[in-house]
Amino acid sequence: xxxxxxxxxxxxxxxxxxxxxxxxxxxxxxxxxxxxxxxxxxxxxxxxxxxxxxxxxxxxxxxxxxxxxxxxxxxxxxxxxxxxxxxxxxxxxxxxxxxxxxxxxxxxxxxxxxxxxxxxxxxxxxxxxxxxxxxxxxxxxxxxxxxxxxxxxxxxxxxxxxxxxxxxxxxxxxxxxxxxxxxxxxxxxxxxxxxxxxxxxxxxxxxxxxxxxxxxxxxxxxxxxxxxxxxxxxxxxxxxxxxxxxxxxxxxxxx
Numbered sequence: 001x002x003x004x005x006x007x008x009x010x011x012x013x014x015x016x017x018x019x020x021x022x023x024x025x026x027x028x029x030x031x032x033x034x035x036x037x038x039x040x041x042x043x044x045x046x047x048x049x050x051x052x053x054x055x056x057x058x059x060x061x062x063x064x065x066x067x068x069x070x071x072x073x074x075x076x077x078x079x080x081x082x083x084x085x086x087x088x089x090x091x092x093x094x095x096x097x098x099x100x101x102x103x104x105x106x107x108x109x110x111x112x113x114x115x116x117x118x119x120x121x122x123x124x125x126x127x128x129x130x131x132x133x134x135x136x137x138x139x140x141x142x143x144x145x146x147x148x149x150x151x152x153x154x155x156x157x158x159x160x161x162x163x164x165x166x167x168x169x170x171x172x173x174x175x176x177x178x179x180x181x182x183x184x185x186x187x188x189x190x191x192x193x194x195x196x197x198x199x200x201x202x203x204x205x206x207x208x209x210x211x212x213x214x215x216x217x218x219x220x221x222x223x224x225x226x227x228x229x230x231x232x233x234x235x236x237x238x239x240x241x242x243x244x245x246x247x248x249x250x251x252x253x254x255x
């Protein structure tokens with residue numbers, strides 16, 4: 001970990017990962033990329049952490065994208081396959097993640113917000129895939145077709161024009177909107193709603209969504225049934241109905 005990415009582990013099982021280069025609008029320079037790789041690994045391998053929130057320092061930018069100065073100095077052409085820490089692509093995570101977008105999320109900023117499972121945005125946030133404006137490309141945007149309609153995706157990628165947080169919410173990119181001062185409270189509230197669920201059931205639910213975006217209907221159904229067996233056979237699967245019958249909160253063990 002470096003000072004370019006901060007990591008907070010909260011006792012309730014929530015991790016907060018903060019891009020910490022506000023003077024550079026939290027651009028994805030080498031230090032930020034290295035810090036993100038380390039942060040995602042720490043989150044995944046800590047059994048006490050169940051949900052992660054990714055945000056940016058300051059109020060101007062969640063992440064303005066790649067470090068264009070660094071790209072110019074390197075003469076970067078095709079980015080190396082492992083250059084960016086992307087859940088679901090270069091990183092495999094088994095736990096839910098929430099992007100808390102506090103300012104602009106442009107290019108690589110959109111990319112890392114899109115890679116999270118859920119997204120909460122400040123009403124002042126802006127989103128854009130700006131690669132066409134700087135002669136680059138955005139192959140990472142391909143999974144976006146599972147989140148928003150095709151014609152809207154086409155316009156966003158072809159024009160590179162930004163959209164407001166309200167528009168992002170309307171098209172399904174953003175789950176919840178919040179006033180700037182309430183952004184992190186809103187993200188924490190969403191994370192705590194997830195924490196109320198049985199850990200193995202949450203994992204099976206996340207796996208089901210991921211499988212459904214990767215496969216056709218029949219294959220996804222079969223794979224999701226297999227992914228759910230661990231939850232069905234768990235102690236928590238007996239505890240949940242028992243707690244309901246006893247009119248009390250369930251005591252989840254994750255077993």
